[in-house]
Amino acid sequence: MRIIQLDTLRESKQCVRVNQNRTYKPSREGLLASNVLVRLEEIGIALDEDRPLRVFNNGLVVLDDGFKTITDEKEKVDERHRKRRPKTRPRKRSARRKRTSRGSRQAFTEPRIGGNVLSEDYKNQLTRLAEAYPTLQTFSDDDGIWLQAESSILSGLARKAIFLVALPYKIGLGPRAWGFWSSGNRFWWIGPRHTNFLDGSICAFAQIDQVWSEGGDLRRLLDIYSGWTLRHLYLEVCGRWPGKQYALLDADPLVQAFYRRMQCKSDELCGCGSNSRRYAECCMPHDLRLNLVQLTTHFKRHIEGGFESRKPPDPIESFVNGRSTLPRMADVHLLIGSS
Ligand SMILES: [Zn+2]
Numbered sequence: 001m002r003i004i005q006l007d008t009l010r011e012s013k014q015c016v017r018v019n020q021n022r023t024y025k026p027s028r029e030g031l032l033a034s035n036v037l038v039r040l041e042e043i044g045i046a047l048d049e050d051r052p053l054r055v056f057n058n059g060l061v062v063l064d065d066g067f068k069t070i071t072d073e074k075e076k077v078d079e080r081h082r083k084r085r086p087k088t089r090p091r092k093r094s095a096r097r098k099r100t101s102r103g104s105r106q107a108f109t110e111p112r113i114g115g116n117v118l119s120e121d122y123k124n125q126l127t128r129l130a131e132a133y134p135t136l137q138t139f140s141d142d143d144g145i146w147l148q149a150e151s152s153i154l155s156g157l158a159r160k161a162i163f164l165v166a167l168p169y170k171i172g173l174g175p176r177a178w179g180f181w182s183s184g185n186r187f188w189w190i191g192p193r194h195t196n197f198l199d200g201s202i203c204a205f206a207q208i209d210q211v212w213s214e215g216g217d218l219r220r221l222l223d224i225y226s227g228w229t230l231r232h233l234y235l236e237v238c239g240r241w242p243g244k245q246y247a248l249l250d251a252d253p254l255v256q257a258f259y260r261r262m263q264c265k266s267d268e269l270c271g272c273g274s275n276s277r278r279y280a281e282c283c284m285p286h287d288l289r290l291n292l293v294q295l296t297t298h299f300k301r302h303i304e305g306g307f308e309s310r311k312p313p314d315p316i317e318s319f320v321n322g323r324s325t326l327p328r329m330a331d332v333h334l335l336i337g338s339s
Helices: 003-013 034-048 118-123 126-132 218-238 252-263 283-287 292-302 315-322
Strands: 053-056 060-063 137-143 142-152 162-167 175-185 186-189
Touching: 034 060, 034 218, 053 118, 053 218, 060 218, 118 142, 118 162, 137 175, 142 218, 162 218, 162 315, 175 218, 186 218, 252 283, 252 292
Parallel strands: none
Antiparallel strands: 053 060, 137 142, 142 162, 162 175, 175 186
């Protein structure tokens, strides 16, 4: 079956009332403002075409399209955005496309070898991180530092995203972050799609994407989370994940096949990481020929916890909802203590 772009466009136009879409959690604001919806759809289509995003201060996600349609945000761009790519120079298209937002902050740095070396790297960034995400709060921990910040995602969006990020100082553990929507005094988790097994933490990029590594620019990290959240909003409203995605990189092929069958819709970009091919025209025919019972058994044997394990730890949920204090990082970061 060939999926053409126009079908996607037409289908998404019918999703205006998100509370009519029973497949997904109803939107708590009921109806997205029409201008927000239009922008969201534009971005979703652009992600499917592998076009880049930009992220402005406060986590505002826009298309990196020369700002043709979004004039009001243009003035908010700060200098570090402008430095990224002179308009006169042709854009260099990397052969390895990014699944996540390739916003304007360039941050990839080689990891340093060592133990507790990230403390200064992170602490030295907090001032400029607070400039980019003005609601930033930080909390010290025996094993690192916690960040909490709001992200506005789309101009005019009634809800906000909140990121809670555990940043260990020891290299090799990596950040662990959870995303929640916030509206009024209500908070609800953003997931489970493209969250990690066992703790429902944000899975916004793979190492091979080389978009961020430990010690890198924390603004960039939160920008990537903002782009991931934008994708979640699109999924909620339009019923499909926009843009490039992976189905368990490095896992065995049968595990990947099962993951794709369970998670990928036929008109999404294929979970094998394709930049352009929809699942229906890529791996889906192969995946459908496999025995589902055997695949299920195989998946359960290889993936601890399975899909149901993708939910935030209780102490994280409890903290975000104001029912408890912040947990110790060691109690919720799966790799602390096991390394
Ligand atoms: Zn594929």
